[in-house]
Amino acid sequence: xxxxxxxxxxxxxxxxSMTFTSCIGSFGLTNKLLSWNHSIDSKFVNELxxxxxxxxxxxxxxxLADILVxxxxxxxxxxxxxxDAGSVKSVETENGVYTVETKADGYHIEKExxxxxxxxxxxxxxxxxxxxxxxxEMHKLLKYSNDKEVxxxxxxxxxxxxxxSQAGALAFQQVAQGYAYYAAR
Numbered sequence: 001x002x003x004x005x006x007x008x009x010x011x012x013x014x015x016x017s018m019t020f021t022s023c024i025g026s027f028g029l030t031n032k033l034l035s036w037n038h039s040i041d042s043k044f045v046n047e048l049x050x051x052x053x054x055x056x057x058x059x060x061x062x063x064l065a066d067i068l069v070x071x072x073x074x075x076x077x078x079x080x081x082x083x084d085a086g087s088v089k090s091v092e093t094e095n096g097v098y099t100v101e102t103k104a105d106g107y108h109i110e111k112e113x114x115x116x117x118x119x120x121x122x123x124x125x126x127x128x129x130x131x132x133x134x135x136x137e138m139h140k141l142l143k144y145s146n147d148k149e150v151x152x153x154x155x156x157x158x159x160x161x162x163x164x165s166q167a168g169a170l171a172f173q174q175v176a177q178g179y180a181y182y183a184a185r
Contacts, residue, residue: 025071028080030062078123078130078144106130155179 037049074080088101090112101108105124111117120133121141129143140153145161152160152172160175162168 025066025074026080027063027066027071028074029066029070030059033059033062076147 040049070080088099091098091100095111096114097112099110099112103122106120106122109119109121116135118134120138122131122133122138123129124131127143130141131138132141133139142153143151145151147164149161149163149168152162154160154175156179160172162172
């Protein structure tokens with residue numbers, strides 16, 4: 001009976017930690033571990049390592065570390081502590097394949113097969129802002145004010161203080177949808 005109570009308590013803590021941070025995160029540690037295992041040449045050794053890492057609970061521990069610590073750090077600081085600068089990954093979506101390059105100060109994202117489709121997300125540590133760059137122009141995206149709110153820069157040059165909560169995210173989402181509606185007209 002105690003084991004079941006402990007399992008329920010751990011499951012509730014994990015669910016609560018994901019609810020409180022409102023961040024899925026990139027699961028950098030777990031993905032690095034899986035990438036390393038995929039890089040093994042022999043499919044048999046790959047499978048043995050995969051099974052062994054489940055028995056020893058390496059994957060479970062890395063996933064737990066991502067959920068409880070690393071993804072929260074990524075959400076609040078804006079940077080992933082286990083991301084490698086210079087790493088390049090391809091992401092396949094229903095809209096095409098995108099190449100994402102991790103840089104020391106952010107990310108370079110480009111849609112494969114389309115010239116001039118590159119977007120840069122750049123973190124400026126001096127003024128604590130994330131900026132977006134495209135077509136040779138750089139624009140501020142958001143600035144961290146404190147631990148409880150950020151300043152979002154709107155397309156018309158206005159600023160909006162957004163509380164780092166579900167209510168703040170919903171309020172900003174409504175404003176952004178308004179801009180998208182008028183931009184589409």
